Amino acid sequence: GAPAAGEKVPITTSSDAARASYLEARGLVERLRAQEAKAVFRKAVDADPEFALAWLGLAGAQNSAKEFFAALDRAVALAPKATPAERLMIAAAQAGAQGDNATQTRKLQKLTALYPSDERALVLLGNVHFAAQRYADAIAAYERAVEIAPEFSQTYNQLGYSYRFLGRFEEAEKAFTEYTRVLPDDPNPWDSLAELQMKRGRFDDAIANYRKALAVRPDFFNSNLGIATCLDLKGRHAEARAELDAMIARAQDDGQRRAGLFARTVSWAYEGDLTAARAEMGRQAAIAEKNQDALGRSGDEAAMGNLALAAGDLDAAARHFARALELAESAPAVSDAVKANQARFAMFNRAKVALARRDLDAAKKEQQALATAAEQAGNPFQVRFAHEIAGRIALAEKRWDDALAELGQANQLDPYVRYRMAQAHAGKGDRAKARELADGARNDNTLVNLNLALVRQEKDEI
Incomplete structure (x- = not known):
């Protein structure tokens, strides 16, 4: 029958030790x-190798694509032995990994209908809305979770970010402050509060709270990334990279090393040295190569393509983007759905190269293919990419209103999208609106953001 009121999603395992882990x-x-x-989830699956939820947890804790998919595939294979609720959780994660947000959302709506009093199920649903930038829907799910479990810390973090992305900074600060109350001896609440202060341009306050997080846990590397970003935004690039070097020296695995190297890449881009940025990206790619992480390598090639584009090296950009797709398609043990997801990213990348070459016919062809494929796949993120390309084509053709209509449906969290909207307003002769949007894009103040670093290098013609 139906679960009793107040019940939580069951956890199916034959082993008490596995459950405890x-x-x-x-x-x-x-x-x-x-x-x-990671190590504790590993103990759980060692104690009960058929424990589907523990494999799902292990997947989520990974910081390499290769390890993530290996664990997720085990969870999917074991799902038939679990309860219907656990099967919904696993199916949702699988859909998410394939870039199918629509299916992921449906599965988690079913889960919360089955278990309306499970705060974790509500947070999972909120997170899927959050990832698709449906922040009002996310907030509704998180607020329900807070009512059920006011001491469940994770909800306040997600709530704070949702309000932040809606520009409701006072409510965001309130949620993060509540988070520090529920978890005072944990680094993340201080880190989240610091990130909001950085967003608002209060760099010294942010650095102080990032340091507070590191005082609680010296290996909480996210705070090193935050301090480095604040220093880069203050124009203190050498100090930013020294902060990152200290982090990389203490890194516990290659995932953390790669995160540090990517932040160094972004720091060089802030400084305007794209040659150094591209070399740094090569160091990151070498780690994925060593670990035979083909999907990780694919992502690195795409980033190298973006840097080559920014440097005006269009042939290299095209090569990097082609290699990114090749690596994803030839990756062992990667499902067709994941490969299809990568093929859609490749359409976006080819369109960017075509735009840089002023080959608008080629750009239009890729845009139409991407728009159709992204819509069919139920991937709102890539639907926004299709709108971005359509907006950039309109911009190139000086169709300013069309450009604004399309870019308004692109990713509003990308400072480059807002910068291009500024260009469209400038084209229309609305200097004040153009200046406001361009300044907003340049002062986006977000954590380790390559597009922000590149926007800040744009020669100001607005």
Whole structure:
């Protein structure tokens, strides 16, 4: 029958030891300590190799694409042995990994209908809305979770970011402050509060709270990334990279090393040295190469393509983007759905090269293919990419109103999208609106954001 009121999603395992390890690891992940959680999830699956939810947890704690898919595939294979609710969680994660947000949302709506009193199920649903930038829907799910479990810390973090992305900074600050109350001895609440202060241009306050997070846990590397970003935004690039070098020296695995190297790439871009940025990206790619992480390598090639585009090296950009697709398509043990997802990213990348070459016919062809494929796949993120390309084509053709209509449906969190909207307003002769949007794009103040670094290098003609 239906679950009783107040019931939580069941956890199916034959082993008490496995259950205890799973609960411990889940608690670590909820406090953003995935690095420690990995070993504890591993203990859970060692104690019960058929424990589907523990494999799902292990997947979520990974920081390499290769390890993520290996664990997720085990969870999917074991799902038939679990309860209907656990099967919904696993199916949702699988859909998410394939870029199918629509299916992921449906599965989690079913889960929360089955277990309306499970705060974790509500947070999962909120997170899927959040990822698709449906922040009002996310907030509704998180607020319900807060009512059910006011001491469940994770909800306040997600709530804070949702308000932040809506520009409701006072409510965001309130949620993050509540988060520090519920978890005072944990680094992440201080880190989240610092990130909001950075967003608002309060760099010194942000650095102080990032340092507070590191005082609680010296290996909470996200805060090193935050400090480095604040320093870059203050124009202190050498100090930013020194902060990152200290982090890389203490890194516990290659995932953390790669994160540090990517932040160094972004720091060089802030400084305007794209040659150094491209070399840094090569160091990151070498780690994925060593670990035979084809999907990780594919992402690196795409980033190298974006840097080559920014440097005006269009042939190199085209080569990097082609290699990114090749690596994804030839990756062992990667499902057709994941490959199809990568093929859609490739359409976006080819369109960007065509635009840079002023080959608008080729750009239009890729845009139409992407718009159709993204719509069919139920991937709102890539639907926004299709609108971005359509907007950029309109911009190139000086169709200013069309450009604004399309760019308005692109990713509003990307400072480059807002910068291009500024260009369209400038084209229309509305200097004040153009200046406001361009300044907003340049002062986006977001964590380790390559597009922000590149926007700040744009020669100001607005």
